[in-house]
Amino acid sequence: MKRLTITISREFGSGGRLIGEKLAKQLNFSFFDRSLLSMAAKESGLAPFIFEGAEDEAANKLLFNLAIGGYVSTGGFAQANIPLSDQVFLAQSETILRLGKEGGCVLIGRCGNYALRKELNCLKVFIYAPLAERVRHVAEREKMSLSEAEALVGKMDKGRTNYYEHYTDWRWGDARSYDLALDSFALGWDLSIKLIQTAAEALAAKLSVLHQRSPE
Amino acid sequence: MKRLTITISREFGSGGRLIGEKLAKQLNFSFFDRSLLSMAAKESGLAPFIFEGAEDEAANKLLFNLAIGGYVSTGGFAQANIPLSDQVFLAQSETILRLGKEGGCVLIGRCGNYALRKELNCLKVFIYAPLAERVRHVAEREKMSLSEAEALVGKMDKGRTNYYEHYTDWRWGDARSYDLALDSFALGWDLSIKLIQTAAEALAAKLSVLHQRSPE
Numbered sequence: 361m362k363r364l365t366i367t368i369s370r371e372f373g374s375g376g377r378l379i380g381e382k383l384a385k386q387l388n389f390s391f392f393d394r395s396l397l398s399m400a401a402k403e404s405g406l407a408p409f410i411f412e413g414a415e416d417e418a419a420n421k422l423l424f425n426l427a428i429g430g431y432v433s434t435g436g437f438a439q440a441n442i443p444l445s446d447q448v449f450l451a452q453s454e455t456i457l458r459l460g461k462e463g464g465c466v467l468i469g470r471c472g473n474y475a476l477r478k479e480l481n482c483l484k485v486f487i488y489a490p491l492a493e494r495v496r497h498v499a500e501r502e503k504m505s506l507s508e509a510e511a512l513v514g515k516m517d518k519g520r521t522n523y524y525e526h527y528t529d530w531r532w533g534d535a536r537s538y539d540l541a542l543d544s545f546a547l548g549w550d551l552s553i554k555l556i557q558t559a560a561e562a563l564a565a566k567l568s569v570l571h572q573r574s575p576e
Numbered sequence: 577m578k579r580l581t582i583t584i585s586r587e588f589g590s591g592g593r594l595i596g597e598k599l600a601k602q603l604n605f606s607f608f609d610r611s612l613l614s615m616a617a618k619e620s621g622l623a624p625f626i627f628e629g630a631e632d633e634a635a636n637k638l639l640f641n642l643a644i645g646g647y648v649s650t651g652g653f654a655q656a657n658i659p660l661s662d663q664v665f666l667a668q669s670e671t672i673l674r675l676g677k678e679g680g681c682v683l684i685g686r687c688g689n690y691a692l693r694k695e696l697n698c699l700k701v702f703i704y705a706p707l708a709e710r711v712r713h714v715a716e717r718e719k720m721s722l723s724e725a726e727a728l729v730g731k732m733d734k735g736r737t738n739y740y741e742h743y744t745d746w747r748w749g750d751a752r753s754y755d756l757a758l759d760s761f762a763l764g765w766d767l768s769i770k771l772i773q774t775a776a777e778a779l780a781a782k783l784s785v786l787h788q789r790s791p792e
Contacts (some may be wrong), residue, residue, distance in 0.1 A: 539762040
């Protein structure tokens with residue numbers, strides 16, 4: 361199972377990140393979440409702090425660009441022709457593409473399914489859960505009231521939807537941008553992990569056969 | 577595994593119906609596709625021919641009602657207050673609800689996931705595949721040219737989308753209306769069946785534990 365990459369897109373509060381982390385451990389894969397950001401920063405030469413919040417806080421593209429523009433005008437990293445938000449996205453996508461081609465990793469968020477849309481060695485997964493369950497989970501995890509959690513989930517949902525739909529021109533939540541999509545509440549986390557792992561192992565086996573037929 | 581019901585919504589040409597049929601065999605479940613229609617007709621007292629094409633030909637709600645209205649004006653089945661298309665939908669939904677509560681069956685199409693949205697003993701599945709692969713599959717199955725198949729797939733996609741979105745107020749293709757969604761081309765039919773079966777068996781086991789705890 362060396363050559364497969366798994367991308368996980370996830371609704372906030374669905375447990376998608378933890379599911380990805382467990383999955384990576386079970387498959388002995390590398391795991392990239394926020395670590396992807398510092399790697400992309402390093403590879404792109406852009407300052408790491410610019411990458412923070414790019415995915416979740418982009419509830420409004422204009423505000424996002426203004427906020428980042430604010431940082432940048434003090435830091436002085438701006439390149440004239442491309443908005444910095446787009447530079448950040450492109451830098452992330454290049455890092456995702458490089459990691460994805462190498463395989464043997466689980467990548468969380470950052471439109472990984474889009475960056476790797478042409479890669480055959482990639483299993484693209486979407487994890488979601490009913491709103492009420494996500495709110496309950498976030499309230500517990502963040503030790504906040506249900507109404508605070510509801511506001512946070514709403515804000516994060518809006519941010520991820522806008523970010524995804526701005527950069528991919530696909531609709532957030534549409535199953536057809538993924539190979540496999542799971543409701544982590546209806547199925548439960550353990551079963552979700554088992555199903556993704558079963559799919560990953562079967563695809564990896566198929567890939568290795570393809571690979572034997574046409575060696576690079 | 578007596579009490580679980582599996583609903584399968586599927587893109588035209590994705591193999592969803594055949595996947596459901598194989599799955600039903602392997603689980604020793606009853607299988608309802610078009611057979612659902614004659615059953616709904618029988619239970620509702622509406623004439624069977626009214627149900628034909630209700631799902632796939634509803635590319636335009638008005639045309640659908642006009643077409644059905646045409647049949648009805650000759651047959652004389654119309655009830656004054658409810659459009660006949662809605663009577664057909666309600667009759668189907670009632671039959672789906674009855675079958676779904678009984679469990680031990682696979683139900684194809686007709687917004688089964690919506691009719692059974694409140695049922696806990698139901699695994700709701702969506703099966704899709706890339707357009708080009710569906711066109712290729714339909715051309716082969718129906719022995720037609722690729723351009724004829726493309727036109728047919730386009731017409732059916734439009735019909736199912738309109739039908740689904742009219743009756744459910746959900747968006748066709750959105751993963752979040754299902755427990756599990758699979759790309760039957762990326763994963764392959766056999767793996768798709770295996771994943772649904774694994775999920776079904778795990779959920780049925782969980783249900784039977786719940787059942788032991790609180791007998792009816």
